[in-house]
Structures are given as C-alpha cells and as structure tokens.
Amino acid sequence: MRHNQVLLGHGSGGKLSHDLITNIFIKYFNNPILKQQTDSALLNIENQHIAYTTDSYVVDPIFFPGGNIGKIAVAGTVNDLAVSGAKPLYLSTGFIIEEGFPLKYLEIIVKSMADEAEKAGVLIVTGDTKVVDKGKCDKVFINTSGIGVLNEKLLDISSGVNIGIGDKIIINGRIADHGMAILSARNELNIRSTIESDCACLNHLISAVVDSGINVKFMRDATRGGLATVLSELASGKNYGLSIDEAGLIVSEPVKGMCEILGFDPMYVANEGKVVMIVDEKDARSTIKLMNDNPLGREASIIGEIVGEHPGKGWITTGIGGKRIIDMLAGEQLPRIC
C-alpha cells in the first residue's frame, strides 16, 4: 500500500479502492469467489432451504481483550446462522471507515476476520468499503451478512414449538465475559481487569451436538441483552414457564466483582460465544458431554428446566432461595457492546 492511512479515495471505486481490495481484502479473504471481483458473488447452494442474516458491528473499543471488531463481525453472524439451524457457508462484509484510520489497524482487523472465517469454515465472498470524512464515524463499523444451508431437522429450532415440560436448559459456559471485557477495555472507567471476551464461532460446537442425533429443541445465542433476554423472549407468549437455578450459572470471579461494583446483573450482560440450548431431559447429560469435548464448551452446564408453572415467564431461583422474574431489558445497558 502506498499510504499509511485510509483516505477518502479508498472508498471511491477508483484506483485507490482497487489497491485496498487487492492488498488487504483479497490478500486475507483469499478465495476464488471473491477474486472474481464481480458486483455479486456467484454461489452454488446445495439445498433450497437457506438461512440469511445480517448484523452491523460498532463495538467500542475496536480492539479488546479476546478479540476485535473484525473477529466479532464474523463470529456474530456465523453464530446467528448456526443457532438458526443452518450450516454457515458464505459471508458478505461492508466496511464504513473514518478517513485517516491507520491501514495497519485495518489489516489486523481484516486478518482476524479471515482467521475466524477459516476456523468456522465459511468464505467471505463479497464486500464493500465506504470511507467517510474524519469525525463522521468512529474509526470503523463493519456489517456482515451471512448465508447458510438449513438442516431440515431444525426448521423449527428458533420458535420453541417443540419444547415440552421437563426439558433441560443448557448453556455452553460462563456468562457476561464479553460485556465486562468491553467495559473494562474502555478507558473511561479506569478499571483494569484480566477479563477476556468469549467472542467465538459456535458452529462446530453446535453441529457436534446436532449431528450426534440429539433432538435439539431450541437454540439461541445470548448476545445483546444477555442470557436474560434470550430466556424472556423464549418464554413470552408460551404455555410453559422457564425455571432457572442461579447455582447452575457460571460467572467468573473478576466478572462477578466488576458487575457488583458497577451494578450490573450478569444475566443481562452480553456474551459473544454462548448458546442456550434446550433438549429433552434424557439427552441433557450427553449434550453436556459433547459440548465438553469442544474447548468452547468445557464449562457447559444445565441452568434450568421447562416447567408447567408461571407460563409465559422465566423465573430464577437465587442462591439464597429467593425467586425473581426474568424480565426483558428496558433500555440500553451497555451501548456499542457489539
């Protein structure tokens, strides 16, 4: 590259754009489909049922312990496809970059995206870059969209219709790491911690369970709004209730401490590598075991079950035996968490 910083011309569609595409995007997102450099990527889909999703990422700061905006942009979209019952295949990516952004940072971010895509087994096949004048955006925002092929057994996985009383609610590990890692990475609070984001692609962990033949009845990733939001959305309007036992939830000591100091409830803090899965009681142990075999599921645990009581609501039993309702987050707990 002939420059150290992103210039407005890098978003022009002209020569500088071509330099950027060739020297950064194609260099790292190296695949024959992207290399065609056509207006649209041309894809072969092996199945007529596909899943399609999008998310924009505006996380602040863009680099944080455990990841960066590029890693999260790939993992978040891969996870949305995976929890929808699809095998993630292809991603698109759209960059909005602030004029003057250091190209070396862009390169680190793009390389993270490429690494994460490789781990997940997906290809980044089409993209776009816009550059806005200094002060008109905050460093870099990334949109990814994704396409996956649906597993025909999992067409109802997001609806919760297959859930029955007695089913077990499982999560693949500790909660609230991502939100607290981001918060402590922001200089404003003057907090130092060792907390790392859990940001990761969950598709292989999920397929290990699904492909084993276990009848997974529901899946969702617990991102913005945390575990509580997944549970309250799931319960809403249903003729069953969710009973969560706080004792089953793993929260690391540094995260617990930070949440206490700052007045956060870990149940509402964002994760970027956690999936909530619901399975039949008889399958719960084997699900945990399959998850444990994957580094992203070493701390998988049963956190609760489906009950006939309090239909439409989730309740949590706290360590001291109290009970409280799991409600949806009213406002914004932590802006720009992803």
Add this chain to the structure above:
Amino acid sequence: MRHNQVLLGHGSGGKLSHDLITNIFIKYFNNPILKQQTDSALLNIENQHIAYTTDSYVVDPIFFPGGNIGKIAVAGTVNDLAVSGAKPLYLSTGFIIEEGFPLKYLEIIVKSMADEAEKAGVLIVTGDTKVVDKGKCDKVFINTSGIGVLNEKLLDISSGVNIGIGDKIIINGRIADHGMAILSARNELNIRSTIESDCACLNHLISAVVDSGINVKFMRDATRGGLATVLSELASGKNYGLSIDEAGLIVSEPVKGMCEILGFDPMYVANEGKVVMIVDEKDARSTIKLMNDNPLGREASIIGEIVGEHPGKGWITTGIGGKRIIDMLAGEQLPRIC
C-alpha cells in the same frame, strides 16, 4: 412510538429495540419471513445458482432531490444483483443510527425502502439496528445485502468474455444526474439546481431486454466512478478496445453547466439508475426499443462499440473530433455519493 428520537436503547436488543422493529421496520417491510423475527430469515431458493452482494450507504445528505438514503440502499443492491444476471429476491438491511436521530426521518427512510422494494419485487427479510452515541456517526448509515437467483444464460455477464468486435455499447439514458443532484443538495456550495438523482431499481428494465431473448453480452451499473470507470474496468486486460462517441452521451443542460463550473467530467460522475449493456450489432436497435418502453429507458442510446484497435483501452471521440483515453479515476471525486 413513545419517543421522537432514536435513543441508545433502540439498539439494545431490549424492549425499545422491539418497539422500533414492530412500529417501524415490520410495519413497512411487511412480509411473513421478516415477521418471524428469528435470528436468520429462512428462505426457499428455487435454483442452486445464486448471486449475493452487499453495499453500505453513507450518502450525504440523507435526503436529496429524487431520493434518500433508504431508496438508494434498496436500488443500489437490487441493481448489483440485476447486472450480475440475477433476479433479485431477498434483501437484508443493517442500520447504524446516531443517537438523537428523529424517528420521523427514520420512518420516511424505511417507507422509501419498502416502496422501492415493492417496485422491484424484492422482500426485505432480515435486519439489524445499532445506535451509536451522538457525534459517533453522521445521522444514519444503511447496509443492504441481497440474494438473487441467477439466470443460467447470464453466468458470464460480468466478465466480458462473450464480447466481440463490432458489438454495440448501450446506456439507458442521461448520465451524471445522481452525483450532481447530491452535490447541489449539499448546502456548502450554495448552488441551486433542478437536478434530480436518477436513483431507481433497474431490474425490470434489464429483464425486459434479457427475457426478450436478446443475447446480452455484458452489463454493469455505472455508479461510483461513473460511466468512465465501468468502461475502463471492462477494457482492462482485454484483447479488444472500446470506442465511445461523445455525441451518443446524453448530459442534461443543468448537469453540463454544473460540471463545467465545478470542473467535473460527467463521464466520472456517479449514476444510480444507469446500466451499461453490450449486445451484438444486430440486436442494438431492438435493445434500445425495449428500453424505450420502460420509463427508466426512454433516453436509451448507443454510445459506442467494441473495436480491434487500442486493445485494453477505452477511447472517447469528443464533439470537436479530438480523442482521449478513458482512464480510471485516481482518487475520490465526490465522497459520500452513495
């Protein structure tokens, strides 16, 4: 809606997000797939060959004569699919909104997207909203991605491999309207004009030609970088040359005047509703006629032909008989044009 402005909480994934999704996005992008409100849209694709594209839109100002950021976000992505030889079917959309942005503006933008999607016959099936603190983005940025089913006859449409000497180069009307409309809509130049953006979905115009049986050998929309960029990219590395006759190019008087005053070449100014098509000489007249039947092609004209001379280059013969090479734009001519 209980508020007049976009709040950080509207991007939280919590209750305010749900309000926004229900009261604005689902209200306008009204379709059963989006209404499922799952992490990913579940789609049936009738064909295993699909086209997939993405673009982020950061146009400034967000409202301009002839359109707004929402209209362009739909039309731009629909057009990228259409020129790739695909029938556009599904769009995703990701909003990044500045805290405090008036909800009534957001509603106008979303309604424009819905109107444009309806005209084009596409569904907006999945989406995402992020809100950033005031001053961290400029009003609103929109990403759209799109999926279309490929016409098997058009798999090579973007490559130019089917082009032969004597083929005619056609465009569906006047050039440079979009760029000059945006520029005059910016207050900074203190220019008043009647110029309107040509922003429009071209998929029906394109399918009228393609479905007639005419052998379309190449298509591309002339957006950022203008007509000149399409032509110089097409010529690059080829064993044929492009000969353009300036007399065939239509530039409206107000656009011509504004370009002259400001020192722009209309060939390099962005369009948002123009497609360059290359067909056999014998098909040129019928292509023009088919385009003329569509309001977006009333001024379609032949602007040049494929020649054996100057392989790999495009040349334009000017009105006064001079000749000059059509080169790629070096830097940014007009930032935030789309």
